[in-house]
Amino acid sequence: MGPESFRWSYLLLISLFYSYVSCSSVEQKIYIQLNNTVPCVRLLNATHQIGCQSSISGDTGVLHVFESEADLEWILTNGPHPPYMVVMEAVFFTRPTMMRMKNSSRVAGVAVISSSTAPSEGFSPHTRCPNQNSGVYGESYGPELANCNNTVWNPLGNNLSYEDFAFPIFFLENDNQTQVIRKCYEDHNVRVNGTAPEYPLCAMQLFSHMHAVTDTVTCMRRTDLQNSFSINPEKLCDPLNDFNVWASIRPLNSSIKGHKENESVVIAATRLDGRSFFWDVATSAEGTVSGIVTLLAAAQALYPVTQEAPPPRNIFFTFFQGEAFDYIGSSRMVYDMQNAKFVIDMDNVHSLLEIGQVGLRNGSNLWIHSDPVSRKNSSVNEEVDKLVKNMQSVASSLKLSVEEPGSSQALPPSSFQRFLRARPIPGLVLADHQSAFINRYYESLYDTPAYLNLTYPPDLSPEEQLEYETEAAKSLSEVATLVARSLYTQAGGDDQFLSNITADTKTVAKLLYGFLIKSNNSWFSSLLPPEALGRGSILGTGAPQYYIGLRLDNTVKSVTRFVQFILANMTGTVLSLNQSQCQNPNSVPDQSKDLYSYSWISGPVSANGTAESYCVRASVRLSKALSPAFELLEYGSREYSTWTESRWKTIGARIFLVASPELEMMTLGVGVAVLIVSLLVTYFISSKAELLFSSTREAPATTY
Amino acid sequence: MNLERIPNEEKLSLCRKYYLGGFAFLPFLWLVNCVWFFKEAFVKPAYTEQPQIKTYVKRSALGLLLWVTVLTTWICIFQHFRAQWGEVADYISFTIPLGTP
Numbered sequence: 001m002g003p004e005s006f007r008w009s010y011l012l013l014i015s016l017f018y019s020y021v022s023c024s025s026v027e028q029k030i031y032i033q034l035n036n037t038v039p040c041v042r043l044l045n046a047t048h049q050i051g052c053q054s055s056i057s058g059d060t061g062v063l064h065v066f067e068s069e070a071d072l073e074w075i076l077t078n079g080p081h082p083p084y085m086v087v088m089e090a091v092f093f094t095r096p097t098m099m100r101m102k103n104s105s106r107v108a109g110v111a112v113i114s115s116s117t118a119p120s121e122g123f124s125p126h127t128r129c130p131n132q133n134s135g136v137y138g139e140s141y142g143p144e145l146a147n148c149n150n151t152v153w154n155p156l157g158n159n160l161s162y163e164d165f166a167f168p169i170f171f172l173e174n175d176n177q178t179q180v181i182r183k184c185y186e187d188h189n190v191r192v193n194g195t196a197p198e199y200p201l202c203a204m205q206l207f208s209h210m211h212a213v214t215d216t217v218t219c220m221r222r223t224d225l226q227n228s229f230s231i232n233p234e235k236l237c238d239p240l241n242d243f244n245v246w247a248s249i250r251p252l253n254s255s256i257k258g259h260k261e262n263e264s265v266v267i268a269a270t271r272l273d274g275r276s277f278f279w280d281v282a283t284s285a286e287g288t289v290s291g292i293v294t295l296l297a298a299a300q301a302l303y304p305v306t307q308e309a310p311p312p313r314n315i316f317f318t319f320f321q322g323e324a325f326d327y328i329g330s331s332r333m334v335y336d337m338q339n340a341k342f343v344i345d346m347d348n349v350h351s352l353l354e355i356g357q358v359g360l361r362n363g364s365n366l367w368i369h370s371d372p373v374s375r376k377n378s379s380v381n382e383e384v385d386k387l388v389k390n391m392q393s394v395a396s397s398l399k400l401s402v403e404e405p406g407s408s409q410a411l412p413p414s415s416f417q418r419f420l421r422a423r424p425i426p427g428l429v430l431a432d433h434q435s436a437f438i439n440r441y442y443e444s445l446y447d448t449p450a451y452l453n454l455t456y457p458p459d460l461s462p463e464e465q466l467e468y469e470t471e472a473a474k475s476l477s478e479v480a481t482l483v484a485r486s487l488y489t490q491a492g493g494d495d496q497f498l499s500n501i502t503a504d505t506k507t508v509a510k511l512l513y514g515f516l517i518k519s520n521n522s523w524f525s526s527l528l529p530p531e532a533l534g535r536g537s538i539l540g541t542g543a544p545q546y547y548i549g550l551r552l553d554n555t556v557k558s559v560t561r562f563v564q565f566i567l568a569n570m571t572g573t574v575l576s577l578n579q580s581q582c583q584n585p586n587s588v589p590d591q592s593k594d595l596y597s598y599s600w601i602s603g604p605v606s607a608n609g610t611a612e613s614y615c616v617r618a619s620v621r622l623s624k625a626l627s628p629a630f631e632l633l634e635y636g637s638r639e640y641s642t643w644t645e646s647r648w649k650t651i652g653a654r655i656f657l658v659a660s661p662e663l664e665m666m667t668l669g670v671g672v673a674v675l676i677v678s679l680l681v682t683y684f685i686s687s688k689a690e691l692l693f694s695s696t697r698e699a700p701a702t703t704y
Numbered sequence: 705m706n707l708e709r710i711p712n713e714e715k716l717s718l719c720r721k722y723y724l725g726g727f728a729f730l731p732f733l734w735l736v737n738c739v740w741f742f743k744e745a746f747v748k749p750a751y752t753e754q755p756q757i758k759t760y761v762k763r764s765a766l767g768l769l770l771w772v773t774v775l776t777t778w779i780c781i782f783q784h785f786r787a788q789w790g791e792v793a794d795y796i797s798f799t800i801p802l803g804t805p
Contacts, residue, residue, distance in 0.1 A: 053803060056802070056803065209802075209803055210803050211802040211803055212803075213803055213804060213805050214805050218790070218794075218805075221791065221794055222794055222800050225794060225795070225797075225800075226800070230799070234802070236802070
């Protein structure tokens, strides 16, 4: 008996264990979870909501792969199994198709599969007039130039990113899982000679339920209400925010805010962010990275000369975050300058040079845009003319051609507009386009390194690619040299030193590789502090994405970090301090945390695998890029950006087979019938128990 | 508590307590009163305290009905117009459903 009982308990244990495990495996048997998905999420401003959302329990529909325009008719009118979950290649993701689906109740959701080829006719889901209502032009300032009356900057813009969809839209990376989806579709859902497929059908479920609704005013009010008296407060939305990066050639005392005596600065600016239709997919090669790389290379080229022969004016590099969303970064910096909360104020600003999109000039002209309204003032006009002349003479010495696009044309969308809103300072915006953008994929998925012609010979290792000088790198390093020399003359530097200022093509190549192809490379990791590497590394796996997003616990976006430390390395000096001194420099004589920032940098890894860490002193700082509307608690502000991103709980996608509604109803019906019958039988048995069990019962003596 | 086992005077005082308690914005007491004393008031053979219990039960039922109508009307109106009222509706809501206007 001993071994027998042992075996029984053993079996019981096994069966218990098995039933426990099989609980999860039933789900696995039914559903195939899809990874590598990116949703389109809801964003809100003072008056509108944009983006997409599913219902709280996810939206389900029968899969239909969109292969031609004829499929649209099937989905919207003929197909017998609505609602449909539409899976399409990115080429079909156009405004007419999406708007027809938006207005139909037969679409449960859309999944867009990435494709490597961009549509040749161009595609931009952004508006035709980016940042239309937050720039400088309006009723009180150049009304004839307002709303892109004069030049439509992004004529290919179809406004898709600013539509509000009531169904979820997901982006799928084209990999094995899309093959699984296609196979499931081909096995079950394909029409045979135009007749509808039979059940069971392949279906897809998308979860992207958004908590915020209507507009920023509503969601911030509800968040505040929840926080004031709910037991379980829940935030509904958060303002888009991150950090601007700035650095100056001569250090500025950051502990003293407001006006600085005897300080005149030339601002060199560019933007740090971009976007696309989908959340956190924004490669923004031409739109953003061309400017970042140019300005970083220019800063590196300028630094040694400004130390040997300092120009009379200071040069102030800034990288503005959140510019795609109504100029979050620049409006905050201007607001801080006006309210004496920044190291300098507007009186300290001499002039401004902004780098716009400069990656697609293809050997032809560069254009310098200026503001026709402020140039009506003769003193401003004189200054601007001087800047233009400086730049043109620098350009001619570099055999580049730089021209003005015509005196009545407005400024393109640029951070400079936010400075002009405050004060008519002289300034220029350098770009590769004369009027409308050359960029045919502005703020879209297709603004990729390939569009910038950043291509590498096929047989290179990652290390060789990092060092490889592409045509794009050569072209941008010319622009960087132009920018660096122009800044030097703009700052009043002597012309004789100009020939010493040349941007390094190799650096530009490495910057392009790191910012567009793969940030996890040996060069980037040698320039970052050790705590940013290792576990939870900010380097990520692929190319960095440029959507600003939001910071929940005062962390800094990885791209902002890259720019901060690369700039620190390029415009800083290496000190012979050890790690603890570097982290607490106030204890060291002649060092001041008010003037400089000190960073402990990992350094390049040598052949034997050890890194030579060092301490860098630079004047690089971060400043908050959170719209002033959220400081002032004016959530309905028309002056400042009010963009917020909704919170959500689950984002997910899965596919499974569905049975026909008849079968489902029959199963339910049978179940209910069995339940009722069993209740009746139980009732019957218990009421007739005396009769039924009388013979076997041994007269129990129970008393209650 | 079993009503069968207590004397009629106590039944009356209990019914009265529930009836009066309902006026403190506690319609559920009236509901309990109605259900609990229904048999006592209308089914049982007559006894001295029965007419009074009957009155209390009837009045409780009336009060309950009033509450139900008022609450149902208000809930219907509020749910229907909550989105339209916007800010005001948010301030008089205790919980706000996520993701709906």
